[in-house]
Amino acid sequence: MSFEHILYSVDSGVALLSLNRPKALNSFNEAMHLEVQQALKSALKDKHVRALVLTAEGRGFCAGQDLSDRNVDPNAEAPDLVFSIERFYNPLIKQLQSFPMPVICAVNGVAAGAGANIPLACDLVIAARSAKFIQAFCKIGLVPDSGGTWFLPRLIGMARAKQLTLLGEPLMAEKALEWGMIYKVVEDEALRDEAMSLARQLATQPTKGLSYIKRALNQSFDHDCHTQLDVERDLQRLAGQTQDYREGVKAFMEKRTPEFKGE
Ligand code: T3D
Numbered sequence: 001m002s003f004e005h006i007l008y009s010v011d012s013g014v015a016l017l018s019l020n021r022p023k024a025l026n027s028f029n030e031a032m033h034l035e036v037q038q039a040l041k042s043a044l045k046d047k048h049v050r051a052l053v054l055t056a057e058g059r060g061f062c063a064g065q066d067l068s069d070r071n072v073d074p075n076a077e078a079p080d081l082v083f084s085i086e087r088f089y090n091p092l093i094k095q096l097q098s099f100p101m102p103v104i105c106a107v108n109g110v111a112a113g114a115g116a117n118i119p120l121a122c123d124l125v126i127a128a129r130s131a132k133f134i135q136a137f138c139k140i141g142l143v144p145d146s147g148g149t150w151f152l153p154r155l156i157g158m159a160r161a162k163q164l165t166l167l168g169e170p171l172m173a174e175k176a177l178e179w180g181m182i183y184k185v186v187e188d189e190a191l192r193d194e195a196m197s198l199a200r201q202l203a204t205q206p207t208k209g210l211s212y213i214k215r216a217l218n219q220s221f222d223h224d225c226h227t228q229l230d231v232e233r234d235l236q237r238l239a240g241q242t243q244d245y246r247e248g249v250k251a252f253m254e255k256r257t258p259e260f261k262g263e
Contacts, residue, residue, distance in 0.1 A: 001042060005032035007057065008039040013050040013203030013262075014196065015043040022058025025110065027066040033088040040095055050203040050262045052099060053195050054122060055106035064113020064136060085145055089114055093147045096121040097218060100211035102202045106195035107173070108188070112136040117146035120155065123214055124198065125182035127173035128191045133181070135165045154221055155181045206244035207262035212236075 001008065007018040017039050019026035026032075043049045056062055070079060096103055096118070105122035112134040119125045119133075135152075137144045144152070144165050152161035156179045164171060173185045186194045202210065212235040220228050239245055243263040251258035 001038070003035045003039070005029070006035045006039060008042070010043070010046060010049055012200050013048060014199040015039075015046070015049045015052045016196070016199075017043070017052065017054050019054075019056035019062055021066075022056075022060070024066055024068075025060035025063035025112075026056045026058065026115070027063040028088070028114065029066040029069050030088070033092070036092065037088075040092075040099070044099075050101050050205075050207045051199040052101060052103045053106060053199045054096070054103060054118070055192065055195065056108055058109070060109040060115075061107045061111040061131065062115025062118060063110065064115045067140070081142075089146045092118065093121045097147075098215070101207050102199070102210055102214070104195050104199050104202075106191050107131045107133075107182075108191055110134065110170075113142075114146040117144065117148040117151065119182070120151035121147055124184075126184045126186060126191065126195050126198070127176065127182050128188040129173055129185055130188050131173040131185075132170040133164075133173075133176055134168060134170045136168055138166055138168045152181075155179075203262075204260060206239075206242065206248060206260045208242045209239050209244060212239050 005019070005021050007016070007020050009016050017036065019032065019036075021027065021029075021032060043052055065084070072079070102124065103122040105119040105125045107119050107125060107127040109128060109130060110132055111119060113136045116133040116135055135144050135148060137148075143149070148165065149161075152164065160179060163169070171179075171181075173182070176182045177185045184194070216228075216231055216235050219231055223231065244260045247260060248258050
């Protein structure tokens with residue numbers, strides 16, 4: 001597979017997908033969306049892949065939609081942005097959130113617009129110390145998309161979600177960590193290694209079990225306690241049917257390190 005706007009590789013059970021339009025701060029045009037879709041499809045089909053790292057090349061992570069792709073001539077017909085949301089952004093967010101393995105987002109620099117919300121759909125966000133998150137939508141008359149209005153209030157509370165989305169102020173990585181929006185902040189030069197080593201570690205774990213954990217947590221805010229207990233019961237049934245569960249218990253009883261196969 002060869003790509004023009006992303007880099008994609010698989011090694012040690014980890015798929016590494018890096019956005020690669022650094023001159024435009026990795027903003028999304030249709031071609032990059034299509035390549036990301038293709039890479040994610042390939043990762044899903046590849047039995048060796050048990051963790052995914054999403055990151056980007058250059059000084060920024062992603063500046064959201066490539067605005068040079070939009071015709072905003074006042075005399076032209078108003079653009080219908082539904083196509084872009086339904087065809088590209090919403091499927092991307094849904095796919096990342098429900099990806100059946102851990103997804104680590106390594107935010108290597110500025111993340112704006114959709115680029116600030118894509119990390120929130122991932123499971124573990126590690127940010128470079130210099131990274132910042134900008135809900136840039138309000139500055140161009142748009143509404144936060146890519147799940148921003150869903151993830152932000154849940155992660156940081158409504159007051160802070162309104163602060164970020166109505167003011168469009170940059171949120172530095174350290175503050176995002178303090179607010180509970182991301183998992184970790186590391187020095188810029190350590191980011192890629194930290195993300196890859198975490199992903200390699202996760203790729204040796206019970207992959208199906210981990211996917212059930214994220215499925216349960218993703219639903220929890222929408223359920224009352226009793227409904228969530230039912231969700232846990234159903235997912236526990238599935239987890240109990242995996243080979244990795246048997247291996248985990250067997251290894252514990254035999255006082256050895258388990259060898260999980262992701263099955
Ligand atoms: O339309 C739809 O499909 C609806 C869905 C929308 C989803 C969205 O994401 S809407 C939000 C779109 N994004 C933005 O509004 C962010 C625009 N960018 C910025 O505000 C700033 O660039 C940043 C705060 C991200 C970074 O600022 P700074 O000063 O570090 O860099 P810069 O100089 O502004 O940008 C560097 C280059 O990247 C520059 O190009 P040049 O002058 O060197 O040739 C700039 O034009 C380009 N760039 C940055 N963002 C975008 C972009 N080019 C196209 N589209 C961009 N979004």
